[in-house]
Amino acid sequence: MTTFNILHIFIGFIGLVAIAIPFSNNYKIINYRYVFYGIISQLFLAAILLKLPIVINFFELLGNGVTILQNATIEGAGFVFGYPPTEDTSPYRSLLETFAFGVLPYIIVMSCISAILWYWGILPFIVNIISKGCQKLFNIGGPVGLGAAANVFIGQVEAPLLIKPYISKLSNKELLILMTAGMATVAGSVMVALISILEVQFANVNLIQHFLTASILSIPAAIMYANIMIPSNEITDSSDEAAPKVYNSTMDAITTGTTQGSNIAVSVGTILIAVIALVYIVNAFLGSIGGYFGIDLSIELLLGYLFAPITWLMGIPWNEAIIAGELLGLKTTLNEFVAYPALANLEPGTLSDRSKLITFYSLCGFANFSSVGILISGIGAMVPERKDDLINVSFKALVAATLASCMTGLVVGCFI
Numbered sequence: 001m002t003t004f005n006i007l008h009i010f011i012g013f014i015g016l017v018a019i020a021i022p023f024s025n026n027y028k029i030i031n032y033r034y035v036f037y038g039i040i041s042q043l044f045l046a047a048i049l050l051k052l053p054i055v056i057n058f059f060e061l062l063g064n065g066v067t068i069l070q071n072a073t074i075e076g077a078g079f080v081f082g083y084p085p086t087e088d089t090s091p092y093r094s095l096l097e098t099f100a101f102g103v104l105p106y107i108i109v110m111s112c113i114s115a116i117l118w119y120w121g122i123l124p125f126i127v128n129i130i131s132k133g134c135q136k137l138f139n140i141g142g143p144v145g146l147g148a149a150a151n152v153f154i155g156q157v158e159a160p161l162l163i164k165p166y167i168s169k170l171s172n173k174e175l176l177i178l179m180t181a182g183m184a185t186v187a188g189s190v191m192v193a194l195i196s197i198l199e200v201q202f203a204n205v206n207l208i209q210h211f212l213t214a215s216i217l218s219i220p221a222a223i224m225y226a227n228i229m230i231p232s233n234e235i236t237d238s239s240d241e242a243a244p245k246v247y248n249s250t251m252d253a254i255t256t257g258t259t260q261g262s263n264i265a266v267s268v269g270t271i272l273i274a275v276i277a278l279v280y281i282v283n284a285f286l287g288s289i290g291g292y293f294g295i296d297l298s299i300e301l302l303l304g305y306l307f308a309p310i311t312w313l314m315g316i317p318w319n320e321a322i323i324a325g326e327l328l329g330l331k332t333t334l335n336e337f338v339a340y341p342a343l344a345n346l347e348p349g350t351l352s353d354r355s356k357l358i359t360f361y362s363l364c365g366f367a368n369f370s371s372v373g374i375l376i377s378g379i380g381a382m383v384p385e386r387k388d389d390l391i392n393v394s395f396k397a398l399v400a401a402t403l404a405s406c407m408t409g410l411v412v413g414c415f416i
Contacts, residue, residue, distance in 0.1 A: 008315060012410045013039060015313040020228045020403055023396055030231045037137045038224025042217050042411045049213040050415050059209035066208050069109065069192055077105040100269055106193035107268065108261035114153055114188045115257025119247040123153050130219060138223045141235040143167075144174040148181035148223060152215045155189060155264065156182030156366055157378035162246070168383045171234035173226060175386065176393040176400070179375050180222040183367040183401035184408075185215040186336065189261055190268070194340050201344040201356070210357070214364035217408045224407075225400035230393070268337055271370060275334045300342075303329025314362060314406050315413035316355045323350055324359045332402055335368045354416045361409035367401035 017035055021027050049055055074082075074096065081101040096102045117123045130149035134140060140148075143166035150159040160167060160178055170178070186194070195207045247253040283298045290297025307325030308318075316324050323346070331339035340363060343356070351359065372394045380387040 012313040023229050034227040038220045041220040062208050063206045073109045103193050104265040107265040110192045111189035111261025112257040115253040119253040147178050151181045151185040153188045155187040169236045173230040173232045177226040179397035180226050180400040184218040184222040184365045184404040198344050214361045218404045221404035221407045229396045300326045314409045320355045331363045339363045358409040358413045361412050362406050365405040
């Protein structure tokens with residue numbers, strides 16, 4: 001690594017932290033010890049998850065499991081929706097070649113499997129380890145630590161359900177941590193669906209390793225940014241308890257997980273229809289304006305220039321920062337199911353392998369405007385009396401979650 005690259009990374013750490021400071025309630029009392037802990041813990045975890053041979057071997061096994069899971073999903077979806085693909089000359093294609101029937105079923109199957117693993121105690125065991133580490137490092141209470149850590153595997157609305165009895169008692173900073181962690185990670189239920197989209201662009205790359213690494217690294221980053229934006233020492237604690245019982249039996253986990261997965265799949269599909277239609281309308285409007293000035297104006301171009309400085313701080317060279325900024329902007333203003341296909345469809349050589357992987361990490365999260373509404377509605381339904389507080393911290397959560405994913409991209413870039 002050259003001296004320039006080291007300097008670039010050093011500036012990136014300072015810059016990504018500095019961006020959050022203007023959003024702080026009281027920048028004078030920010031505890032920079034937690035900022036240091038956040039960055040160091042990310043670097044430590046990245047070294048373990050990306051470089052330790054035993055962990056790499058474990059992720060290879062998971063990668064093989066994902067392949068089996070994909071084939072199993074195709075088998076199930078093929079029985080319900082599919083028919084044999086026709087010849088290339090035919091205008092008729094198999095339903096399994098469409099996004100609705102070829103990609104969204106992965107969400108349903110993965111949600112079901114996640115629910116089973118939760119009931120069997122495998123996921124709660126891992127979540128509790130992450131939660132305890134976050135509690136010790138950042139001086140946060142048990143409930144919010146559990147709620148934040150659970151986002152690595154389950155959805156941004158499902159995770160708060162694990163600490164529902166405590167949500168009404170949480171301080172605004174703890175609500176911010178909960179919302180930021182939810183938007184800075186990608187739930188296990190959608191990982192396999194995203195992997196199926198990205199496989200062509202990331203050939204010979206173990207994507208499940210990178211998705212899980214991204215979500216795990218983003219938890220300390222999310223807590224770090226929440227500590228910057230609302231610096232306080234208020235802690236809501238509880239006696240040490242096992243993770244709350246979510247399912248009554250394996251069969252209950254299967255049926256409930258499948259139902260939740262189908263709801264998520266339908267939600268993703270319908271949101272994409274509306275969002276892509278809106279992008280088309282806005283681009284048509286911008287295109288007509290740009291035509292008068294002889295420029296090709298689009299929402300992607302505007303977002304690229306807006307987010308390019310942030311992607312440069314992530315360690316991406318300036319000549320690639322605008323393309324990466326465009327993708328980050330699409331994820332933030334629309335969602336990751338728009339941004340990741342755009343990344344997958346990039347022409348070879350548009351981004352270097354290093355920049356492509358850093359961009360991949362920055363897109364790994366639910367940080368977008370629609371997620372803000374989902375979280376306010378979902379958590380607000382559990383504790384209606386805290387809805388105003390949720391609204392008050394929601395914009396901070398969006399900014400913090402976006403920066404957390406970008407910080408994760410920068411940290412991973414140090415190891416590529």
